Amino acid sequence: MTSITETMNDDILICPVCGGTLSRSGSSLLCEKRHCFDISAKGYVNLLLPNHMNAKLPGDNKLMVGARRRFLEKGYYEPLADALCVCAAEYFPDEGTFLDAGCGEGYYTEKMLSALYGRKKKVRAAAVDISKAACAAAAVRLKSCPVPVMTAAASVFRLPAACGGTDMLTTIFAPLCMEEFTRVLKTGGILIMVIPAARHLWQLKQAVYDEPYENTPHDYALEGYELIDKRSVEDTIELHCREDISDLFMMTPYYYKTGEEGHRRLEALETLTTEIAFEILVYRKNPQ
Numbered sequence: 001m002t003s004i005t006e007t008m009n010d011d012i013l014i015c016p017v018c019g020g021t022l023s024r025s026g027s028s029l030l031c032e033k034r035h036c037f038d039i040s041a042k043g044y045v046n047l048l049l050p051n052h053m054n055a056k057l058p059g060d061n062k063l064m065v066g067a068r069r070r071f072l073e074k075g076y077y078e079p080l081a082d083a084l085c086v087c088a089a090e091y092f093p094d095e096g097t098f099l100d101a102g103c104g105e106g107y108y109t110e111k112m113l114s115a116l117y118g119r120k121k122k123v124r125a126a127a128v129d130i131s132k133a134a135c136a137a138a139a140v141r142l143k144s145c146p147v148p149v150m151t152a153a154a155s156v157f158r159l160p161a162a163c164g165g166t167d168m169l170t171t172i173f174a175p176l177c178m179e180e181f182t183r184v185l186k187t188g189g190i191l192i193m194v195i196p197a198a199r200h201l202w203q204l205k206q207a208v209y210d211e212p213y214e215n216t217p218h219d220y221a222l223e224g225y226e227l228i229d230k231r232s233v234e235d236t237i238e239l240h241c242r243e244d245i246s247d248l249f250m251m252t253p254y255y256y257k258t259g260e261e262g263h264r265r266l267e268a269l270e271t272l273t274t275e276i277a278f279e280i281l282v283y284r285k286n287p288q
Ligand SMILES: C[S@@+](CC[C@H](N)C(=O)[O-])C[C@H]1O[C@@H](n2cnc3c(N)ncnc32)[C@H](O)[C@@H]1O
Pocket: 058, 059, 060, 068, 101, 102, 103, 104, 105, 106, 107, 108, 128, 129, 130, 131, 134, 154, 155, 156, 157, 171, 172, 173, 174, 175, 251
């Protein structure tokens, strides 16, 4: 039987074939033209069409998703999650639509939606990621979220969301597609973006590279948007075991960019104390 909470979010996603609204029909989502997408046993719907993918298994693989899930669950990035919750609650309307674009395994999605629920906001929510491994993990995590969430495998370059229907879109260390974000956001809608600040993971980089570089300053201007808020989150974290160090490394782009010597240096570490530094940028979409 379909519960009330499931039906609330039935029409949040659109059909990737024809763009029609998708509605729940048993364990599938169906559009008016009867294009049908099954909800997997894990609880997410695959809206990726074979011709929209540029790799057989796009996005983060199972190992990367597992590393991120373990690391985040240990609370190392909790200061960021807390600051995101405050931001989301402050800028979300009393009632509206929320979309996390590139949700990974749903750690921040769950935190932000729980915060909105705690503020008695009425939220229709969806989370998308191109990685099926990430969607599977997110769907499992989001099952216990107090706000019902439709989790979909889809690309940020082809969001399965209606034009002008989204009140808040979040993009947290995920690829940007401003054209799509602008298409789906309402006028006056809120875009929350998280980027690494200059000194993020500085000591990890020092451990791996002979000549580490600070992250380059971000260009904040976004055409068609007003930057209405900018918050810095800075902290120092202490990692006391190899598994946590290796999980953190695997979550970063450095993992694949670093040569053998860098990997060897990191594997030799038994503990790591490193700065973490993020910027939360909040934009409002201007009238066009
Ligand atoms: C660094 S992770 C961040 C995940 C999550 N937002 C977090 O912070 O925990 C980047 C995510 O973007 C996803 N991704 C990469 N390319 C994508 C695309 N074109 N569309 C949607 N998601 C994508 C990856 O699969 C991965 O889960």
